Amino acid sequence: MGLALLCAGQGSQHPAMFQRLAAEPAASQALELGSQAAGLDLRELADSASGDDLTTNRMAQLLVVTHALGAAAALADCGVEPTVCAGYSVGELAAHCCAGSWSASTAIDVTSQRAALMDTACDAAATPLSMAALVGLSIPRVERLAAEHGCEVAIINGPDHVVLGGPAGAVQDIVDLAPELGARHVKRLPVQVASHTHFIDTAVEPFAGVLREADWRMPQYAVLSGLDGRPVREKPVMVSLLSRQIGERLDWGRCLECVVEHGATAVLEIGPGRALARMVQGRFPHVPARSFEDFRSAAGAARWASRQA
CATH class of the missing domain: 3.30.70.250 (Malonyl-CoA ACP transacylase, ACP-binding)
Structure with missing residues (x-):
């Protein structure tokens, strides 16, 4: 079996999104790092945040990346190893961590800086x-x-x-x-942002600088670019593609095709929501696709993944 981990982008975050992960010891480091960056305990998000709080650009990006990192750590603790990783929009930052290119700390830090630069670009646009x-x-x-x-x-x-x-x-x-x-x-x-358009492309070069300074190592598993599905194996390529995607159109459909071409015979979406799993089911009905949120625990998701072998 070739398992693909697909990391969700912002848009599906919800107050209860960390309730399952809070019970997973292996997810604790990611939740702690995300909580520090967000300025609130994500394990208590359901009791402390309103719906409006979750839609601000910086908060949304931190939430979805933290969830993906926590879920990936919990799955790894259950013995799950992917063949290929990809991420939708900001989820691609989480995908690089899942593939082994970054530590969770680096991924959270890069996400926070990406969001801040995009917010500055949005302010410069002078219109909501x-x-x-x-x-x-x-x-x-x-x-x-x-x-x-x-x-x-x-x-x-x-x-x-x-x-x-x-x-x-x-x-x-x-x-x-x-x-x-x-x-x-x-x-x-x-x-509250127009990601992947020229309206915020003033964030591209500053974010490239952030990525150049970030620790990076050769990924253990294939990680694919959301721009066009190509595999990312070198740091200069990572810097170019991850920065460019802020101001350029993503071809996620092509990326999904490449996920299948890289041998994925099953797909597990991590991060909140089920949007990516539904896309896979619609385009590749022969490929089993589920979301982490479909299961009551990481062990349940791991058992499902093992049955696809």
Whole structure:
């Protein structure tokens, strides 16, 4: 069996997201590091944070990366070893840690600095930014629609599933219009940034500098870029791809194809939510795909993974 670990991006965070991990001793280091960076005890998130608190850019990024790192540590403690790792947007930082390129401490620190630089870029944009997901329209149609409203396609998830980003008012206009144009599903995402668009590309070079200074080692497992699915085996390549993705479109659909091409015969999503597992089920129905949140414990997820062998 080849197991792929897919690390979720922001948008699926919720107050109860750490309740299972709090009971996993192997996840304690990641939860402690994430708590220190976030300025609150993530194990008590359900009692201390409101829904609005979870949508700020910095908090959202820290939450999803910390969850993925905690889940990966708990799974490793149960003997789970992936064949390939990939991450959706900020989840790619967690994927590098899961693959062995970074320590959990480095991953949390890099995530915090990434979020701060993106927030500075958002402030410089001088207008509130937002993102939305659209399903049911072709990529060329969405590209034209986005251009007409001053937005950009930020992520391609599939032939008719995209995420766009731009000024919040323009994004809302598209959300209101898209159903009339034939979109089957439209959702304004709970984020306050236009990731993977030129609106925040002033964060690209500063973040490249952060990555150059960060400790890095050759990954133990394959880790794939969300930009185009290529494997990342050298630090200069990591620096280029991870920094560029802040201001450039992701082709997550291509990345998923490459995950399968790298031998993944089963997929486990870590981080909050089930969005990535559902994408895999939709595009590759022959590949079993589950989310960590489907299970009551890391041991349960590990047993499922072992049965896919």
